[in-house]
Structures are given as C-alpha cells and as structure tokens.
Amino acid sequence: MTRPQAPLSYRDIKQIVLERIQNGTWPPDSFLPNEAELSDQFSSTRTTVNRALRELAEEGYLERRRKAGTRVLAAPVRQARFAIPLVREEVEQAGAAYRYALVARRVIPAPTWLSGRLDLTPNQRVLHLECMHYADNAPFQYEVRWIVADTIPEALKADFTDIGPNEWLVQRVPLTNLELSFTATKADATIAQFLETTAGEPVFLAERTTWLKAAPVTLARMYFAPGYRMTTRI
C-alpha cells in the first residue's frame, strides 16, 4: 500500500542520485536517464531535477553535456574549498587574541625578479612592507608584501601601523583576480627570528598574487609559524 508522497525537493533528489551512484545502480561511466525521464520517475519537474543534477555536476560527481547526456564520473573530481580568511579572523576564530605589528615600510624601485613576476616596467615603484601577526602574543605569521604604487597610489599614503595591508586592501580594492600557492620552505635567519624558531626549520609558505583586472596589485608571502596546518573537510 503506497501513500501519496510529499513532493521531492532538489535536495532529496541529489541524495537519491548519490545513493544510486554509490550502490551501483548507475556505475561509473554510465549515463543517467535524461532529465525528462527522471522528472517522471521522481514525480517532479524538469526544473527541479535540473537543479539537483547541476549541483552534483558542480560538486564533481557528474559530467553533463548537451545531447550526450549526464554521465557518472569514474573518479569523482573531488574538490576542496578553502576559505581565505583575514589573518585576524583566523586567529580570533581559534580563540586567541590577535595583534598586528608593522615591522618595516619603504618605497623602493621594484627589484628585477619582482618586475618579472608581476610584469612591471623596470624600476617601477613599489611599496615594500614587512608585518607580523601574533596570536596570544606568540608569532603566528610573518608577512612580506610588495604593493605596486601605480596600481594603488593611495597605498603610499597609508601608514599600515594599525591595520595590516591585507585588511586595508580588501576594504579598498574591490574585486581582484588572485593566484594562491602553497609550499614548504626553509626559514632564513630573518624569518626564523620573527617566528621565534631556528634558521633552517621548515615553514609553511602561502604566496598570494592579486590583480585588478590586468593590473598587478600585490605579491604577498606569508610565512606561518612552525606547527601551522591548513585543514579542510569535505
């Protein structure tokens, strides 16, 4: 005896489809029925089925192509999403007190390696900053940053004694392109001093380059104190 069903939501449908992928009803590389047929099966509309399948595709479980149909991916392209928080928020969220300090600030002609990196003309002026971020007064992050003066002239007037350049930039420079990379590196004498560790120790380095449309804005190197982990859950 069947009862009248409450209509399935797109979330329900996502769940059902995921289960069918898991239990082998739709094995890897196989094709799902088309949206029209699925809407029939689920007593739903194509719009709702579409949203479910679209999201599953975006999450890396399915591949959809017009005319070809919807295929189950063999090795789901799992994706990790990392929030890119401000250091302040990262520290405060860990329940620690955040403190910021400007270590050095000077305007210099861009060194050649930086010109190459950001596609600057030779000797274009950049603002060079060094900063420290503390969590409960323990070193958390040592930041070295170059800001292209021509792209962000206001930066030359900011003194960055109270607010870090990242927070400053985020508030003023709206939407930029961004490249992030992570690597492990060896602390040199300076880094070691600021992070209160020993030269040669491994440190986690995040490097961030941003552009405003095509104009280079800044390159930042963020060295994290030993023990730092970047973690995500899916």
Added chain:
Amino acid sequence: MTRPQAPLSYRDIKQIVLERIQNGTWPPDSFLPNEAELSDQFSSTRTTVNRALRELAEEGYLERRRKAGTRVLAAPVRQARFAIPLVREEVEQAGAAYRYALVARRVIPAPTWLSGRLDLTPNQRVLHLECMHYADNAPFQYEVRWIVADTIPEALKADFTDIGPNEWLVQRVPLTNLELSFTATKADATIAQFLETTAGEPVFLAERTTWLKAAPVTLARMYFAPGYRMTTRI
C-alpha cells in the same frame, strides 16, 4: 532612443550586481533591493534574479537571510577551490611520465597513535603501505598509508604492486567523508632517501583521512619532493 532589450540572463544580472558593488552603488554592509524589485528593474523574473543572487552569495559576495534581505559583505569571504587529483593525473597533466612503485606492504595491529587518530579499538588490524610515485623517474611523492582492515576487508587481498592504494580505493570505495590538511615538515632519513634529498630539508606534507559514513577507512601521508607547489587561481 532606447531599443527593445534582449532579456537579461542570470549571468548578466550577476555581472551587473558585481559592478554595482564595485562602483559603490551598493557599498559594503548595505542591503540590495529585494528580489521582486530587482526583477522589475531588470525586466526579469524573480526566479532569474534569485539564481543570480544565490550564486553570488555562494561565491561569498553577498549574505542572504529571509526577511532581513540581501546584504553586501564587507570583506568578501573569498574561497579557493582545489581539485584533488590522483597523483597519476597530476603527474601526467604536467606532461611527465608517471611511474608507481610499492615499497612496503604489511598487515599490523594499529599503533596506539593511529587508534586514537581514527578511533579504532586497540590492536585493530590495519594494512600498512609505503609507495613511491615518480614523474619522469624523478621522485614526486612518497606515500605512507594505513588502511583499516575491518572497514575495507578486500584491501587485504589486493597486492598494490601495479596500482596505488589511492586509485584502488577511489575505484572501489564510493563516496567518503574526507579531511585534508597541509603542512610543512622536516624530511627524516627515510623520507629523504626516497625523495632523494637531505634529511632535515623541508617537505610539503598532505595528510588525508577518509571515512565511509562513520567508519574510518584510511589515513594517508603524502610527502612531496622539494619544490612542490600547490597552486590555484580564482
């Protein structure tokens, strides 16, 4: 003189909204008009506006709450998405030849630290594997892995000489929960030997823990050869 407009797509609307945020029409912390009003402005339907705003919210630009409305976020929570490829794919995509080698394989009672980590009962059996992944015959990644025998009994019968445990698992164990973390660590003698570097050198370590529903499946430590960078663009 105005012309009849082609209807705006949700992509057009996203673009327009982003521009208005950038140029200060809707400054940070301000509220957008509600969906009904925006659909009027754009000569569109609420459905279309809803999709545009929903996606912008998901991308971290807006915050939406029923009754309260849609607010522009002061510091857009930028997110990075990293694909989590199979090592094989990562190597091949870089245009190098991939080679895999099994280094060690044994069944052991779980060491206490692992029992704690994966919430195992004392001495539960695990399959312990060590593997090497090469790119053009240069060391690329040294992998150390523990697989919980009770969760994946078939793993005890697999010999892992031709195919790495990650590929093997991905093909058999469907959809798992996953925790990923990244850190910098110091190569010990073993790691250094496999990665053809010197003990004490910094290496990039990715640690991956997976569960099948609530059952722990595996813990993997992947040590990357010096110079490795994980990069993403937004």
Added chain:
DNA sequence: TAGTGGTCTAGACCACCCG
C-alpha cells in the same frame, strides 16, 4: 505578524553537439 528569500510547478524556447 508581515516581509523576505527558498523552492516547486508547468510550460516554453533555445544552444549545443553527437551521430
């Protein structure tokens, strides 16, 4: 309680692209 976003329906036209 009333206003806002969240979602579903039913239908339509269209872009893409496989065969």
Added chain:
DNA sequence: GGGTGGTCTAGACCACTAT
C-alpha cells in the same frame, strides 16, 4: 537532424525570522 541540457517565464506556496 534531433535529442539533450541550459535557461527563462509566470505564478504559487512556504519557511524563516526580524520586528
């Protein structure tokens, strides 16, 4: 050429929550 997903419309009911 024709089948598939991509998207838009017009309308409706509902869930949440600020006030």
